[in-house]
Structure formats: structure tokens, C-alpha cells
Amino acid sequence: MTDDLQAFYGRWATLYDRIARFPGVGTWRAAAADSLALEPGDTVVEMGCGTGANFPYLRERVGTEGRVIGIDLTVGMLAVAARRIAANDWENVHLLRADAAHPPIPGLIEDAGSNLNEVGAVDAVLASFVSGMFAEPGPVIERWCSLLAPGGRICLFDAARSTDQRALPLDLAFRAFVVASTPPTWKIRYDEPPWQPLETRVETAHDAVKRRCTTHSTDRYALGFVRLVRGTVG
Ligand SMILES: C[S@@+](CC[C@H](N)C(=O)[O-])C[C@H]1O[C@@H](n2cnc3c(N)ncnc32)[C@H](O)[C@@H]1O
Known part of the structure; x- marks a missing residue:
């Protein structure tokens, strides 16, 4: 994760938190959990x-x-969490x-503040709106x-452009949102518009779950703009 991205998320953490908890978004979070x-x-x-x-849904x-x-790199986001x-x-x-x-588990976590000493077996992994941030999501997935023992579950949910015809009028708004949330946000012209790598990365990540898991299924929400994939490792 670049310094630019960490600075961006750090700066907007409080606003991000409000958007991240809009009622409709809660429905997807509950479905993912x-x-x-x-x-x-x-x-x-x-x-x-x-x-x-996502914590309320997972904790419940x-x-x-x-x-x-919860693992994250951005200090400001972690402070809100x-x-x-x-x-x-x-x-x-x-x-x-x-x-x-490169998650530092399984193993001993030396983190005095978190009371967390040893992370052994992991039953499930969740990542929401994150897969599109890895340059090479395949090895990450x-x-x-x-980390999962046989029977462990993984779920990714991500936003990407929709292929649903009904979503065409909203596609421009989605592109504007991706530009606004991809630093540097002030650029007018891009060599490659940021929604293109986002889409490729999300597809690569979701395909990796499907390849790696013995059973998997998918869902779409918000006219196809939000994609969910879940799988169970064998
Ligand atoms: C769009 S936000 C999503 C946050 C949360 N999952 C949600 O659903 O609201 C992306 C988050 O991923 C974090 N992130 C991106 N790349 C990361 C990495 N390599 N390691 C840890 N955190 C990362 C960012 O700091 C940011 O908090």
C-alpha cells in the first residue's frame, strides 16, 4: 500500500466511516458476515x-x-476502529x-496494546472493498x-463497474466516485482511468477465490456494482 494511499485514507477516515455505515451498505456487510x-x-x-x-456484524x-x-496499515483508519x-x-x-x-499470522503477535498474543487457527477471512487495492491480488488471496484449515471460509466483497444494462446511467457516477477515492484525486487526465485496474484486480481476486476453494458462490448487489464471492477451502 503506497504512502499516498495511507495519507489519503488517514485524512478522510472520519468521513469514510460515515459513508461506510450507510444503511444500504449495512445490508451487504450483514450478507458478507x-x-x-x-x-x-x-x-x-x-x-x-x-x-x-464490519465489526458489529462479525462480533455478533x-x-x-x-x-x-482486524488488520490494516492506515493509522487514521485504525484509530477510528x-x-x-x-x-x-x-x-x-x-x-x-x-x-x-503478508498477514503476520499464524504465530505470535507482539502487540502490547491489543491483548492479542497468539493467533492459531483461523476459521474465516473477510475483505471488503480491499481486493482492488492490491497490484497482484492472486498471490494475496x-x-x-x-491461513484457513480445511472447512475454513473466505468472503470478498468489492465495488466494480456493473455489466447490468439498467446500471448504465449510474456508471458515470461510479467512475467519478472511483476517481474521487483514488489518490491523487486532483488529476484530470489519466494514462489509464483508475476504474480499469480496479475492475481487473477485483476480477482476479474473485477468480482466485473460485480457483482455490472447493465450493464457492457469488452474489451481486446495487445493480451489480457490488460483487460478493464466498468460498470454502477443502
Ligand atoms: C476502502 S477501505 C475499506 C475498509 C473496510 N474494509 C470497509 O469495508 O469499510 C480500504 C482499506 O484497506 C486498507 N488497506 C489497503 N491496502 C492494505 C494493505 N496492504 N494492508 C493493510 N491494509 C490495507 C486501507 O488502509 C483502508 O483502510
């Missing part, structure tokens, strides 16, 4: 957790005896500042799947 088939006591890792907008499903671990954890007294929701492309 459901697709992980979490049981009380499970450990779920969220890659690129941002401000922790793993219960007090389970564990939610930490405030959410503290405000809710969630003792079993932990944050790690680390590169999700492979690493995430390798």
Missing part, C-alpha cells in the same frame, strides 16, 4: 478492516467467546497494524486461503 457461516467461538480475520464497519456472530482480528471497539467494550476484537498482503 452471514456468508462466512460463523459460529460462536470462531476466529475471523478481516483484512483491510478500515474503521471497523462469533459471540463473546470468539475473536475478531479503536474508538469503536472501546465504545462497545469489545474485549475480543483486536487490531493489528500490518500489511494484509492464496496467502489468505492458506
